[in-house]
Amino acid sequence: MNVSRRPGLHTLALRHRSFLLGSVLSGLVVLLALISLVWTPHSAYELDIANKLKPPSPAHWLGTDHFGRDVTSMIMVGAQNSLVVGVVAVSIGMAVGVLLGLWASAQRGWAEELVMRFSDFTFAFPAILSAIMITAILGPGAVNSILAIGIFNIPVFARITRGSANAIWAREFVLAARAAGKGRAQITLGHVLPNILSAIIVQATIFFAIAILAEAALSYLGLGTQPPQPSWGRMLNEAQTFLYLSPHLALFPGLVIVISVLGFNMLGDGLRDLLDPRLSRTRLAGYSSR
Amino acid sequence: MTFADAPVVEAEGLTRHYTLPRERLTAAPQRVFALNQVSLTVRAGRSLGVVGESGCGKSTLARCVMALEPLTAGTLHILGKDPHVMRAWTLRRHRRNFQMVFQDPFGSLDPRHTVGRIVAEPLDVAEKWLKPDDRRGRVREVLESVGLKEADMSKYPHEFSGGQRQRVAIARALVTRPALIVADEPVSALDVSVQAQVLNLLQDLQDLYGVTYLLISHDLAVVKYVCHEVAVMYLGRIVEYGPTEGIFTNATHPYTRALLDAVPKLSPSRRRARSALKGMVPDPTETNPGCPFADRCPLVESQCRSQAPELREVAPGHVAACHLV
Amino acid sequence: MSVLEVDRLTVALPMVAGLARAVRDVSFRLERGETLGIVGESGCGKSMMALALMGLLPEGADLRGGITLNGCDLRALDEKAMCRVRGNAIAMVFQEPMTSLNPVHTIGKQVIEPLMLHSGLGRDEANAETLSLLERVGLVDPRRFYGAYPHQLSGGQRQRAMIAMALSCHPEVLIADEPTTALDVTIQGQILDLIRDVVSERQMSLILISHDLGVIAETVDRVFVMYGGAVVEQGPTPDVFARLAHPYTQGLFAAVPQVGEGRRRLRTIPGTVPELADLPGGCTFADRCSLAHETCRSQVPDMRSVGENHSAACLRLDAAMASSSFGSRR
Numbered sequence: 001m002n003v004s005r006r007p008g009l010h011t012l013a014l015r016h017r018s019f020l021l022g023s024v025l026s027g028l029v030v031l032l033a034l035i036s037l038v039w040t041p042h043s044a045y046e047l048d049i050a051n052k053l054k055p056p057s058p059a060h061w062l063g064t065d066h067f068g069r070d071v072t073s074m075i076m077v078g079a080q081n082s083l084v085v086g087v088v089a090v091s092i093g094m095a096v097g098v099l100l101g102l103w104a105s106a107q108r109g110w111a112e113e114l115v116m117r118f119s120d121f122t123f124a125f126p127a128i129l130s131a132i133m134i135t136a137i138l139g140p141g142a143v144n145s146i147l148a149i150g151i152f153n154i155p156v157f158a159r160i161t162r163g164s165a166n167a168i169w170a171r172e173f174v175l176a177a178r179a180a181g182k183g184r185a186q187i188t189l190g191h192v193l194p195n196i197l198s199a200i201i202v203q204a205t206i207f208f209a210i211a212i213l214a215e216a217a218l219s220y221l222g223l224g225t226q227p228p229q230p231s232w233g234r235m236l237n238e239a240q241t242f243l244y245l246s247p248h249l250a251l252f253p254g255l256v257i258v259i260s261v262l263g264f265n266m267l268g269d270g271l272r273d274l275l276d277p278r279l280s281r282t283r284l285a286g287y288s289s290r
Numbered sequence: 291m292t293f294a295d296a297p298v299v300e301a302e303g304l305t306r307h308y309t310l311p312r313e314r315l316t317a318a319p320q321r322v323f324a325l326n327q328v329s330l331t332v333r334a335g336r337s338l339g340v341v342g343e344s345g346c347g348k349s350t351l352a353r354c355v356m357a358l359e360p361l362t363a364g365t366l367h368i369l370g371k372d373p374h375v376m377r378a379w380t381l382r383r384h385r386r387n388f389q390m391v392f393q394d395p396f397g398s399l400d401p402r403h404t405v406g407r408i409v410a411e412p413l414d415v416a417e418k419w420l421k422p423d424d425r426r427g428r429v430r431e432v433l434e435s436v437g438l439k440e441a442d443m444s445k446y447p448h449e450f451s452g453g454q455r456q457r458v459a460i461a462r463a464l465v466t467r468p469a470l471i472v473a474d475e476p477v478s479a480l481d482v483s484v485q486a487q488v489l490n491l492l493q494d495l496q497d498l499y500g501v502t503y504l505l506i507s508h509d510l511a512v513v514k515y516v517c518h519e520v521a522v523m524y525l526g527r528i529v530e531y532g533p534t535e536g537i538f539t540n541a542t543h544p545y546t547r548a549l550l551d552a553v554p555k556l557s558p559s560r561r562r563a564r565s566a567l568k569g570m571v572p573d574p575t576e577t578n579p580g581c582p583f584a585d586r587c588p589l590v591e592s593q594c595r596s597q598a599p600e601l602r603e604v605a606p607g608h609v610a611a612c613h614l615v
Numbered sequence: 616m617s618v619l620e621v622d623r624l625t626v627a628l629p630m631v632a633g634l635a636r637a638v639r640d641v642s643f644r645l646e647r648g649e650t651l652g653i654v655g656e657s658g659c660g661k662s663m664m665a666l667a668l669m670g671l672l673p674e675g676a677d678l679r680g681g682i683t684l685n686g687c688d689l690r691a692l693d694e695k696a697m698c699r700v701r702g703n704a705i706a707m708v709f710q711e712p713m714t715s716l717n718p719v720h721t722i723g724k725q726v727i728e729p730l731m732l733h734s735g736l737g738r739d740e741a742n743a744e745t746l747s748l749l750e751r752v753g754l755v756d757p758r759r760f761y762g763a764y765p766h767q768l769s770g771g772q773r774q775r776a777m778i779a780m781a782l783s784c785h786p787e788v789l790i791a792d793e794p795t796t797a798l799d800v801t802i803q804g805q806i807l808d809l810i811r812d813v814v815s816e817r818q819m820s821l822i823l824i825s826h827d828l829g830v831i832a833e834t835v836d837r838v839f840v841m842y843g844g845a846v847v848e849q850g851p852t853p854d855v856f857a858r859l860a861h862p863y864t865q866g867l868f869a870a871v872p873q874v875g876e877g878r879r880r881l882r883t884i885p886g887t888v889p890e891l892a893d894l895p896g897g898c899t900f901a902d903r904c905s906l907a908h909e910t911c912r913s914q915v916p917d918m919r920s921v922g923e924n925h926s927a928a929c930l931r932l933d934a935a936m937a938s939s940s941f942g943s944r945r
Contacts (some may be wrong), residue, residue, distance in 0.1 A: 172397040179356055180417035181385035183378075194402045205341070343799035344770075451887045482826065483657040483890060486870035486881035493880065508800065511872035515881060540876065552800045553874050554807075554829025558852040567801045 004154040008049055012274055019270020025263025029256070033079035040069035044230050049218045062252045065235070066242060069072040071249065074230040075256055080144070081231045082260065086208045086225075088146045093153020094204055100154070101161025105169060106184045108208065115162065119155035127152045135223040142231075145224040149214045153207055160203050164196040197273035205268035209261045216257050232257050297367075298470050298502040299332040299355065304364035306350050324350040326363070331521075337496065337503035339513030339534070341549070342523035348506045351523070352474045353538040355504060356390050357381060367490065367578030369469055386416035387465035393475035395455035400446040400499045409433060409462045413589050430464060435498070436461045436491060453484035457491065464495065474506045489515050510553060514538060522546045523572040525572070528601065531607030542610040581613070589614055617644040617819050618787050619668075619705075624683035626660070626667050629675050634643045635891035637663035639845045645788065652826055652835035652852065656867075659886050660844035665792050670697040675931070686789070706781035706860075707941060708810075710793035712773035716765040722749070722776045723761030724785055733784040748779045753809060765809030771802035775809065782813060789814060792824045792851075807834055815838055822911040828871055832856055836922075840864045843889050849918075850925030860927035862935045863900045863944045897929065906931045 012253025013019055036044075041061065048068030058065045062071040104115035122130070135141075136146035168174060168191065177187050218224035227234070231251045239249035294433050306325035313320075325347045340348045353359040355366060357373035365517035366372055371469055374379050378598045389412060399408050404442045411428045413420060420428070430563060436457040456476060463471050474493070475585045477485040493516060507513050513520055513534075515569045522530040522545065530543040541547045567586050580595040581587070589592065593613055601609040626638040637660045638752050645651055653661045668682060668687060682689040684704055692700065701707075709715040717725060727745045728834040730736060737743060749757035752775040765773055775796060781789060789859055791810060795803035811834055814821045825831050831838055831852070838850040838855050840863065859865045869882035886903040889895060901911040908931060916928045921936065929935055 122489070167304040168474050172392045172394055173400040175358060176390065176392060176398050176459075177400075177411060178358055179385065179410035180462070181382035182411070183382065189404075195400070343801060420685065453887060480827075482867055483656060483870045483884040484887060487885075489872065490880050490883060506756045509872070509920040510800075514874060515872045548801060550874055552804045552832045554803075554827065554869060555773070556829055556832055556856065556873060558832045558856050567805075 006189065013270075016270050016273060018266045019274060022263050022266025022268070022270050026261075028266050029079055029260040029263060030083065032076050032256075033083050036073070036076035036080055039069075040073035040076050042073045044069060044073040045228050052264050053242060053249075055246065056248060063248050064248075065156050065238065065249055067115035069230075069254055071235075074235060075232070075252060078230045078232045078253070079256070079260075080105060081225055082212045083216055085142065085146050086211040089211045089215075090153060090204050090208050092147070093207065094148030094157050094200065097154045097157025097159075098161045098200060100158040101163075102165055102188050104158070104162045105192070106163035106188050106248065112162065115158055121153065122155045128214060129219060131214060132221065132223060139225060140223040142229065144227040145215060145218045148218070149211050153211070156207060157200070157203065161196065161200060164199045165192050168192045168195045198271075201269050202272040202275065205264055205271055209264035209268070212264070213257065213261050230263065231247060296334060296370075297331045298369060299330065299338075299504060300333050300367040301328060301330050302365045304328040304351065304354055304366060305362045306347075306354055306359065307362045317457045323526050325354060328523075328526075328528055329364075330521055330528070330531065332470070332502055332504060334502055335496065335500040336519065337505055337516035338516045339505045339507060340519060340521065340523060341507055341510055341513050343549075344473070345525075346523040347526035348508075348523050349474055350523035350526075352390070352472050352504065352506045356388065356472050357385075358485060382415055386412060388470040388472065389466060389468045389470050391456070391459050391463050391471060391473040391476045392593045395452050395481055396447075397458060398459055398481075399455055401447055403446075404443065405433075405438075405445050405447065405450075405458050408458060409443075409465055411462060412466045419574060429461075432461045433458075435495065435517075446583075451484070452480050452496065453487060454482060456488050459486075460495070464499070464501070467499070468501065470502045470504065472504045472506070475508065476505070478508065485512075492516055503607075508547060522549065527582060529583065529610065529612070530608075530610040531601065532605065532610075536605055536608040540605065540608070542604045542608070542615045543583075543612050544587050544589050544614075546610075548588075551586065581611075616686065617779050618647050618685060620681070620683040621645075622683070624664065624667060624680035624682065625678070626663050626665070627677040629677075630892050632825065632879035632890070633788050635650040636894060637676075641760065641839075641841075641846055642680075643839070643849075645820045645822070647787070647820060648815070648818045649837065650811075650823065650835040652831035653824045653841055654826065654831045654838060654867075655778050655841035656826055656888050658891055659841040659843050660891065664793055664841075665707065665790050665822065666822055667787075668790060669701055669705060670694075671701075677884060679732060679810055699733070702729050702786065703784050703859070704786055705788045705790065706784070708774070708777050708781050708789065708791040708794045712770065712777045712797070713765060715777060718765050718772060719763050720791075721764055722754075722768070722779075726776070730783040745779075745783070749776070749780060751813070752776070752779045752782070752804070753780070769802075771806060774776050774798060774806050776808075778813070779808040782817070785806060785817065788820045788822065790822045790824070792811050793826065794823070795830060796816055796826070796878065803830070810834070829869060838868070843894055845899065845928065846901065846918075847929070848927040850922065854922055854925045856918065858922060858925070859920045859937070860925070860932060860936055861900075862904045862930050862931075864927070865935065866903075906934050909925045 007117040032209070046069065048069060051064050052066050052068040054060055060070050060072065062075065064070055100115050104112040130152055131148040134142050134151065138144040138147065158223045174191055175190055176189055182190070215224055216233035219231040223235065224233060225231035235253040236250055239253070242249055304325055305327055308324055310320045310322060330338060330353060331368050335403055338349060340347050350359065352360055361374055362502065366374055371384060373384055376384060379491040386519065409432060410425055413425055413428065427433055429443060433440065433442060438454065438457055438461065447458065447513050477488050480488060489512065492503065496503065503516065505513060505516055517534055520534050521528050522543065524545050530537060530546045537546065572585060580597060584590050584594040591614065599611045599613045603612045604615055622642050624641045625640055629634045629635050630784065641664060651666065655661045657765050669677055672678060684700065689697065689700060689935055703879070718848065722744055726748060727741050730744060731741045746757040746761060749760050754760040754772060754775050794810065797808050798806060807830065812823065821835070821855055823831065823835050835852055838849065839846045839850045848855065848864045859868055868885040870884060872881060884903050889899055895912070897912040898916050901907040904911065911930050914930060916930045918926045919926050920926045921932060
C-alpha cells in the first residue's frame with residue numbers, strides 16, 4: 001500500500017466542482033442574511049400601499065408586494081429566518097440523534113433495538129405531515145416549527161450515526177482498544193466519534209438544506225414563521241393570489257429557496273468526497289500492491 | 291506468582307460455541323463449534339505457536355485468551371487469575387498483563403490518532419496516574435526498543451509502511467510491560483523481507499524482556515522460528531501439541547504431516563509428490579462422533595469414524611490425537 | 616515462433632504522489648507450453664505487468680513497448696478486438712476468487728457465457744462443455760456446482776471455478792496472479808497441481824505471478840525476479856535457485872522462513888520496498904544493498920549474463936556471487 005503524500009485539502013477542494021459551486025451558492029445565502037443584519041435597501045416591515053405590486057425597478061430591485069414592502073429586503077431578512085431555523089433544527093436533530101446512535105451502537109442488544117424501532121416508527125410517517133401535526137398541536141410559530149423539524153431530524157441522525165458507528169466498532173483498532181482495557185465510553189469518544197464525524201457533518205449539511213425547505217413549506221402553509229417576520233415560504237403563499245398580476249412575487253422567493261437548497265446539497269456532496277479518507281490514498285494505489 | 295517457571299497461561303478445556311441466526315423461524319438454530327476442549331500451558335519467557343488453517347479456531351482461541359470473547363466452557367488463568375470471571379473494571383486493569391498484536395497493520399491502528407497516542411493507549415487505563423513527561427518517556431523508550439524514533443510519535447499511521455505499522459502495534463502491546471503477548475498472525479500481511487525483520491524483533495524482545503508469546507499463525511515456518519512449543523489445531527481441537535523440535539522432526543498426526551508436506555519448498559523440483567489432502571476443511575457446524583479429520587485422512591480406519599481420539603503422549607511432552615499412533 | 620513476445624514494456628501510472636513507474640523495460644518471449652514465474656514483493660510491478668498484458672490497465676496509465684501475441688500486435692487493437700483476444704487467446708486467474716466472480720450469477724452461467732460468446736457453440740454443446748470443464752477442474756458432481764452461487768463455494772472451489780472460466784475458450788496463454796495467496800496451504804497445493812496439469816495437458820503457456828518463492832520454485836520452468844518495477848534477475852528456475860546472483864534475490868531467499876530449519880534469527884533486508892512513484896536513481900536496490908558502491912546510486916545496471924540464459928542486473932555481480940554469506944541453501 002502506498003504511503004502517499006496527499007495534496008492539501010484546499011488544493012483538492014479547489015478541484016472539486018460541486019464543492020466549489022455549493023460553497024459559493026450557500027455562501028451567498030449566508031452573506032445575504034449577514035448583510036441584512038446591518039443594512040437592507042428598504043425596511044422589510046414598512047408598509048407603502050401607494051407603491052404596491054411594483055415590478056422590479058432601480059428603486060425596488062425585485063419590486064414590491066401587495067403591501068408595498070420591498071421584496072429584496074424581505075428576501076434578505078427571510079434568509080436570516082431560514083438559516084436560524086436550519087441551524088437550530090439540525091443542531092437539535094444532530095445532538096440528540098448522534099447521542100442516541102452512539103449509545104445504541106455501544107450497547108447493542110435491547111438499546112439498539114429500542115432506538116432503531118423508534119426510528120422506524122417515526123419514519124413510517126411522512127416527515128412534513130408529522131411536522132404539520134406537531135405544529136397543529138403546539139400551535140403555529142417559528143419556535144414550534146423549529147422544534148417540529150428538529151424532532152424529525154433525530155431518527156435520521158440516530159440511524160446514520162448507528163450505522164457508521166457499528167462499522168467502526170467492527171474495526172480491529174477498536175478491538176485493540178478493548179484489549180488495552182478501554183471501556184465503552186472511552187472507545188466511543190476516543191475512536192468511534194472521531195472516525196464518523198465527517199459522515200455526520202456531511203449529513204448535517206444535507207439536512208440543513210432539507211430543513212430550509214421544510215421551514216418554507218410550513219410557512220407556506222401558515223404554520224411556521226408568523227407575520228410580520230418575513231419568511232420565504234409565506235412570501236410564496238402570499239404571492240399566489242397575484243400570480244398573474246405580479247409573477248415576480250413568486251419567482252424571486254422561489255429562486256432563493258432553490259439556490260439555497262441546491263447550494264447546501266452540493267456543499268454536502270462535495271464535503272462527502274473531500275472528507276472521505278479513501279480519497280487520500282490514490283485511486284490507483286490498489287493496483288500496485290499485491 | 292514470580293516463580294521463574296510459573297505458567298503465564300493455563301487453559302483447561304476452553305470451549306466456545308456460537309449460535310447462528312435461525313435460517314427459518316421453525317428451524318433449530320445451528321451452532322458453530324469454534325473451540326472444543328482446548329487445554330494448554332505456556333510458561334514464563336517461552337512461546338507457544340498455534341497453527342492451523344482458516345476456520346480451525348486459532349483466532350477464536352486468541353480472542354478467548356484475551357478475554358475479548360466469552361467462553362462457553364473451560365477455565366483460563368493468566369498469571370493465576372481468571373479474566374473471564376473478573377468484574378469488568380478489575381479485568382480492564384488486569385489487561386496490562388496481557389496484550390495483543392493483530393494481523394492487519396492497517397486496520398489495527400486508528401487512522402485518526404498519532405503514533406504517540408496509539409502506543410500510549412494501554413497506559414490510559416493501566417497507569418493513568420503517570421505524569422505527561424513520564425508517559426512520553428515510556429512511549430519513547432518502547433518505540434526505540436522496536437526500532438522507531440521519538441520523532442515518529444507525532445506522525446499518523448498512514449505515513450508508515452506495513453512493517454513499521456506492525457512495529458507500532460508491537461510497541462503498543464509492550465508499553466505496559468506485559469507478561470504475555472498474544473500475536474494473531476503478526477506477519478502474514480507483510481512482505482517477505484519485512485516479515486523477517488518483524489520475526490527477529492519478536493525474538494529480540496523476548497530475549498530482552500522475557501515476555502511470553504502466544505503466537506497464532508497459518509504458517510508453520512513462522513511458528514518454527516519463534517516458538518518453543520507448537521500446537522496444531524484442526525476444527526476447533528488441538529490434534530498435536532509438543533516441543534517445536536519434536537513436532538517438526540517427528541510429526542505424528544497425519545494432519546500435521548500433511549501440513550508440513552504442503553508447504554512449498556524453496557528447491558525447484560518438477561512434480562514433487564505431495565501427500566495431497568483430499569477435500570477441504572468441513573463445516574464446523576456439524577458434529578460427528580468420530581475423529582474430525584477422518585474425512586480427509588489418508589490413513590482413516592473404521593474406528594476413526596465412530597470414536598473421537600484423545601490426546602495421547604507419543605514422546606515426553608509431545609501429545610497427538612490419533613488412533614493410529 | 617513464440618506465443619507471446621514482450622518488448623521493452625513500460626507502464627507509468629499517474630498518482631497523487633507523482634508518476635509511478637510500475638513496470639520498466641521488461642522484455643521476454645514465452646514459447647508454447649512454457650511456464651514463466653514472476654516473483655517479487657508488493658509494489659514491485661508484477662500485477663501491473665499482468666494487467667498490461669491483458670489490456671486491462673487502469674485509465675490514464677501510460678503504456679509503452681510492444682506486446683505481440685502470435686505475431687499480432689496487441690497494442691494496435693481497439694477495445695472491441697482486445698475483448699476477443701481476452702478469453703480467447705489470453706485468460707487470467709485472479710487472487711481473490713470471491714471478488715472476481717459475480718455474486719448474483721450461478722457458476723454455470725459464468726462459465727457458459729464466455730464460452731458461447733467466444734466459441735459460437737450452441738446452448739446444448741456449450742452446456743456439455745461447461746459440465747466437462749467443471750469436472751476437469753475438480754468440481755466433482757458438476758451438475759451441483761453448475762447451479763451453485765459463488766458464496767456457496769469454499770475458497771478453493773471458487774478458484775477452481777475461476778480456472779474453469781479461464782479455460783473455457785482454450786486460451787494459449789494463462790496468467791495467474793497470486794492464485795493461491797488467499798487459500799489455505801493444503802488447498803494451495805491442490806490448486807497449483809491443477810494449474811500445472813491443465814497447462815501441460817492443453818499445451819498452454821503460463822505466467823504465474825507470486826510473492827512466494829516456494830510456489831514459484833515448485834511450479835515454473837523459468838523465473839523472473841522483479842524489484843521496483845524492473846526485472847533484476849531471470850533464468851531457468853533450477854539455475855536461479857542454485858546460483859542466486861542478484862543481492863536482492865539472495866536477500867529475499869534468506870529472509871524466507873523455512874520449515875526444515877531450527878529456531879534461529881532470520882537474515883533480513885534492511886529498509887522497505889521503495890515507492891514506485893519515488894524510485895531512487897541508479898540501481899533501485901542500492902539503498903538496501905550491503906554491497907552498494909557509489910556507482911550503484913548513479914548508474915542504472917544492465918542485465919549481465921551469469922550462466923546459460925541466466926542473467927542479473929547488478930553492477931557488483933562478482934562481489935555478489937562471491938559473497939558466501941548468501942547463496943543457495945538447497
